[in-house]
Amino acid sequence: MKPTIPQGTRDFGADTVRKRNYIFSTIQAVFELYGFQPLETPAMENLETLMGKYGEEGDKLIFKILNNGLDNEAKAGKIREGFAKITEGKSSKDITERALRYDLTIPFARYVAMNHQQLPMPFKRYQMQPVWRADRPQKGRYREFYQCDADVVGSKSLLNELELVNIYATVFQKLKVDVEIRINNRKVLAALADICGGAEKMIDITIAIDKLDKIGIEKVKEELLGRGLNEAQVQTIESFLNISGSNEEKLQQLKTIFAGNETGLKGIEELMYLIAHSPLTIPYSPLIDLTLARGLNYYTGTIFEVKAKGVQIGSIGGGGRYDDLTGLFGVPNIPGVGISFGVDRIYDVMSELDVFPTEVVSGTKLLFFNLGEAEVAKAMELAQTLRSQGIACEVFHENSKFDKQFKYAEKKSIPFIAVLGSKELEAGVVNLKNLATGTQQQVVFENLVDFNWQ
């Protein structure tokens, strides 16, 4: 049998894991600097925890787990009768009652609902775990991928938004990815809906605006007309989307449009606060982008999106403020704000920009060639000493031809090899070769640890 892996999933070899871990650990370190705490939830949730939270389309993409024992009669090699038989008299709950998590937000909400009385409030958590979606696999879209989220819940303070912007800025500076951090406010969009046909148009308007990047203004206008807005309303939306200039100029124009609209003015005030208080020391200040809508309906205040400059790819981060995280689970009045990092895309951007530090992928520093039993005994001893000093090294597993041992070092990109034959053993030295430069030198055993392995 020639094995395969499921469509839409990936194996990650050493270099990829190391580069991905570099991204994860960079993000994690910054989360920790801001007082966020780690959380891990199980891969499986009860089906009822997940169902109905992601819209009808989302529900379809949830991977359900077959209840255990069910398939014994229907297992590989047997036919449909077995399965039909076991479903007799059973409700759907007897078939499946667990599912793989679809995102990290609902499991987080479930966790907060279960534990809010013990948690420090505001509760600042980060979570970096895989999620699963039964999407049709295509380039850049996988059925298993990591999400990487930070949320503060139990606080309405805009200080949180400020800190999340700083987190984005700090992470991408550390990763050497030049970005734009765009912000907008759902209250401004709600006000736009107010003056263009009433609050019930809010979802139509945000969904249409959200597509602006992809389909352009003309198609957005068509869509808005199609969704029942009239020409005048569409005109208002177009002039809103055309607002340009600096952050300050945009805010000025907004004040004119939304004069007297309470929600709009509140949104403008929140945007102004973030612009005014973003520390000048951070590398990327937020830019107001009034065309930013974010698809998710639960956002109620600030929304964020991060784009990499100079790389053609969608957003590499996003998030926003929501009023009610846990109401669905019977615990009302827990507002919050969160951001997310798109690790797969960040990986692609960093690969394209070639900004991974070279040391990230380095593994073994030194390979001792295997030249016989007595020599290997000494090599093992030296290797132990080097390892105790934090230098990764290996002893080749068998006394094979030089060529084969060389190839192993090459294939693993090991930068140094040590030849320790009977002559060297007697002299108490190794012949050390730098495979990149080709230079070779004798080093006495005792000096190996202090050699410059960089």
Add this chain to the structure above:
Amino acid sequence: MKPTIPQGTRDFGADTVRKRNYIFSTIQAVFELYGFQPLETPAMENLETLMGKYGEEGDKLIFKILNNGLDNEAKAGKIREGFAKITEGKSSKDITERALRYDLTIPFARYVAMNHQQLPMPFKRYQMQPVWRADRPQKGRYREFYQCDADVVGSKSLLNELELVNIYATVFQKLKVDVEIRINNRKVLAALADICGGAEKMIDITIAIDKLDKIGIEKVKEELLGRGLNEAQVQTIESFLNISGSNEEKLQQLKTIFAGNETGLKGIEELMYLIAHSPLTIPYSPLIDLTLARGLNYYTGTIFEVKAKGVQIGSIGGGGRYDDLTGLFGVPNIPGVGISFGVDRIYDVMSELDVFPTEVVSGTKLLFFNLGEAEVAKAMELAQTLRSQGIACEVFHENSKFDKQFKYAEKKSIPFIAVLGSKELEAGVVNLKNLATGTQQQVVFENLVDFNWQ
């Protein structure tokens, strides 16, 4: 709705995640020192990759994933007819063709079978990922748990065994867990079967011996008799299990019993090699334990088991040599040897022994109290400076009563708080309080970074 999590699964809060990560990163660092490379495989495998690899009992414990789209008619709220309908005309493959991985060995074998031509050989990989089993949950047994494996494949050399013993010793020394590393050899057990009724008794004998710890020698003897061995054979096995003394003494007695038995002598030779070549510098030398059998049938040479001293718990690590990793996937002749760390049990042992370094669970070092807008602006600025120097700090989100802000610091075990009111703002200082000692001091803004935060 009051939410719950699936039986047998766990949420891990901040302290637990940090302690677990300390174990993982310690193990990982040692794997890397020995030239092992990381691998990550997807949570899902094709069902046919997994089925038939874990015995009939194992197959039943594999979590199968419902094919997508299947449940639309049978989803929550609807009844069995929906499900029965969709199974009409379908084979079991139409119901489920993917499953959650049950261990890391089969996915590794599948990966090696798919990629062996590109991999450096011997291929040394480590993998630390969760696995899922539909076991009945009970104390210490979960349906989702991490495995943490290192394997070398493509080599028959005993150097690998030596290094794996060193890895065990180094890891547990670093974790401050006192252990016994027990070794045995399946060839010795095969020889025992040879002289007690023939090779076909091998599995009966190892299964019975494997229970010695739990049920005692008398029950083992009963079981052997029940499995068709005669009194004389059981007597031979008992005297084998009674062999005692130092490693050398055990080897001497084995040589007498297995004189002339080729397989037995080969096993003895392998054990001797490991005993003779284990470096004296490693903290825990391997102990020969002839009662060690390990349940898995695919082991063919050295077998390992690690037990914590002074803690009543099963083994915290184990592994062994196998002849053929990938034969099932059409790629023969890839022998290997691997070890595994039982991270959940190691966690329990370290908790009981209280050997987690205190700094492992430390998060935020300093909380700035929130005493008003101007004060907070300064606090945010100072916080940014501290973070840029790697010091984790927070600014409380709102200007609430001291008491509330104190409670937050306490609940998060934040060791220092900084009071920065209007007086302090004017004077350019903060009032810094160490919550553990109660001592308080004024520190000028510029000196905060150089304060001793340990």
